[in-house]
Amino acid sequence: MASGDQRLRRLETHLDRLEERLDKIEGLLVSQESQMDEVRSLFAFFRGSIRFYDEVSHLLSYVSSFRRATQQGWISKDQLAKDIILSLARKGPRNISELTRDIREERGKASRRIVASRVKQLLESGIVTESNNGSSYRVQLAEQRGGSGA
Numbered sequence: 001m002a003s004g005d006q007r008l009r010r011l012e013t014h015l016d017r018l019e020e021r022l023d024k025i026e027g028l029l030v031s032q033e034s035q036m037d038e039v040r041s042l043f044a045f046f047r048g049s050i051r052f053y054d055e056v057s058h059l060l061s062y063v064s065s066f067r068r069a070t071q072q073g074w075i076s077k078d079q080l081a082k083d084i085i086l087s088l089a090r091k092g093p094r095n096i097s098e099l100t101r102d103i104r105e106e107r108g109k110a111s112r113r114i115v116a117s118r119v120k121q122l123l124e125s126g127i128v129t130e131s132n133n134g135s136s137y138r139v140q141l142a143e144q145r146g147g148s149g150a
Contacts, residue, residue, distance in 0.1 A: 061089075075127070080118050083107065085141065088128065093140035 066082075066089055075081045080103070087102040088094060094102065096116045103110040119139055122128040128139045
């Protein structure tokens with residue numbers, strides 16, 4: 001029976017050591033989890049910062065493009081031309097139908113023929129450029145040359 005007691009004590013000793021090791025592992029996991037929460041929080045912060053920077057960059061580009069475009073004398077007096085430029089600055093390359101729809105949403109009415117005519121004037125002034133990818137015809141604000149000026 002003595003050997004049975006010894007085995008039982010050894011087993012209890014092993015179980016105690018195993019319990020201690022499990023407690024250490026659990027403690028490490030808990031501390032790692034809290035560190036992972038911090039890492040997740042930092043990544044969320046960085047992701048938000050990058051998104052904010054992207055929005056600010058887009059806004060500055062938008063303001064700069066609008067300012068450059070409206071330096072043309074006739075554009076500063078032509079609300080439709082300004083609306084077209086604003087739509088292109090906000091939403092990027094658009095076709096005539098999309099521009100007409102955008103302006104109709106803003107102003108309540110817009111004629112596709114008149115929008116197309118104004119886009120043609122903007123093309124001739126170099127304010128917008130056109131791209132033709134097969135069946136897709138789009139206009140966009142011309143690339144800015146030199147400093148931003150904003």
